[in-house]
Amino acid sequence: xxxxxxxxxxxxxxxxxxxxxxxxxxxxxxxxxxxxxxxxxxxxxxxxxxxxxxxxxxxxxxxxxxxxxxxxxxxxxxxxxxxxxxxxxxxxxxxxxxxxxxxxxxxxxxxxxxxxxxxxxxxxxxxxxxxxxxxxxxxxxxxxxxxxxxxxxxxxxxxxxxxxxxxxxxxxxxxxxxxxxxxxxxxxxxxxxxxxxxxxxxxxxxxxxxxxxxxxxxxxxxxxxxxxxxxxxxxxxxxxxxxxxxxxxxxxxxxxxxxxxxxxxxxxxxxxxxxxxxxxxxxxxxxx
Numbered sequence: 001x002x003x004x005x006x007x008x009x010x011x012x013x014x015x016x017x018x019x020x021x022x023x024x025x026x027x028x029x030x031x032x033x034x035x036x037x038x039x040x041x042x043x044x045x046x047x048x049x050x051x052x053x054x055x056x057x058x059x060x061x062x063x064x065x066x067x068x069x070x071x072x073x074x075x076x077x078x079x080x081x082x083x084x085x086x087x088x089x090x091x092x093x094x095x096x097x098x099x100x101x102x103x104x105x106x107x108x109x110x111x112x113x114x115x116x117x118x119x120x121x122x123x124x125x126x127x128x129x130x131x132x133x134x135x136x137x138x139x140x141x142x143x144x145x146x147x148x149x150x151x152x153x154x155x156x157x158x159x160x161x162x163x164x165x166x167x168x169x170x171x172x173x174x175x176x177x178x179x180x181x182x183x184x185x186x187x188x189x190x191x192x193x194x195x196x197x198x199x200x201x202x203x204x205x206x207x208x209x210x211x212x213x214x215x216x217x218x219x220x221x222x223x224x225x226x227x228x229x230x231x232x233x234x235x236x237x238x239x240x241x242x243x244x245x246x247x248x249x250x251x252x253x254x255x256x257x258x259x260x261x262x263x264x265x266x267x268x269x270x271x272x273x274x275x276x277x278x279x280x281x282x283x284x285x286x287x288x
Contacts, residue, residue: 055175056191056224058198059114065205065218066118072213076205078119085200086112087288088127092134099139100244103178103186105288106135107193110171115201117167122155125163129170136174139186146173185239188231192248193288195224196279199255203276207269216267219275222260225252244286251282 066076087108095102113128129148136146151170154162179187199219206215229252232245239245255278258271267275 055171056195058111061202061218062114065202065215068215069209074209078115079121081201082115082124090131092138095138100189100239100242101288102135102138103189104193104244104248104286107190108197108288111194111197113167120160125155126152141177145177146170185232185235188228189248192228196282199279200276203272207272207276210269214266216272217265219259219267220261222256225256228252247282247285251278254278
């Protein structure tokens with residue numbers, strides 16, 4: 001069975017390209033094309049814009065899993081999965097003295113918004129939006145710089161296409177304000193939180209239904225774990241000693257060989273469970 005290529009730094013629509021995408025374009029040019037590529041002026045803001053972090057959004061993978069499971073006769077209960085795995089009852093104000101935990105948790109709540117979106121569950125998605133805004137403010141992102149009002153308005157109008165687009169806009173607003181050349185690890189830690197939480201949703205779905213259809217290849221995404229680890233390691237030595245940072249880094253290293261598989265390879269059920277356990281342990285150890 002041929003599997004689609006696993007997403008790299010996939011983002012909800014209407015967001016800026018990742019640094020990897022921007023760098024690969026000129027590197028693939030040859031001859032005159034390569035010479036022409038050198039003439040292309042840098043984007044406004046130069047390297048600062050080009051280095052902007054692409055976000056490992058769980059939506060493409062979860063949507064693909066839902067589609068394939070539906071073919072196998074499985075109706076994914078997204079609200080039930082959110083209620084089981086989602087992080088709730090967050091006291092954002094209590095995290096003002098622990099920015100690393102807030103960064104990781106912000107990523108987790110961004111990931112939680114995806115099952116809520118796929119379930120078209122307005123109540124849970126509003127809770128995610130409120131947490132995202134509260135955590136962003138704790139991280140000194142001004143309330144004027146991000147807005148959850150368009151999402152809430154779209155939910156109330158039952159316009160889920162609009163909800164999808166507005167959630168992507170909110171996500172990128174947060175990424176743009178956290179991911180800076182001065183402190184690349186902030187955005188990377190948030191992205192790690194989202195990726196690990198998305199990994200929990202995906203591995204749980206795959207494990208529960210592996211007897212009907214083996215979709216374990218959808219967990220193949222080793223480059224993401226490797227790149228996130230490199231970005232987080234740009235933090236200061238003091239930050240690298242913080243519990244959330246150590247937990248995220250350790251898990252990115254441990255999970256790498258499990259998801260570093262061939263394009264058409266599958267992952268044994270016990271290893272799929274281990275992936276879920278590792279991602280869960282990372283968030284437990286980080287106390288988020």
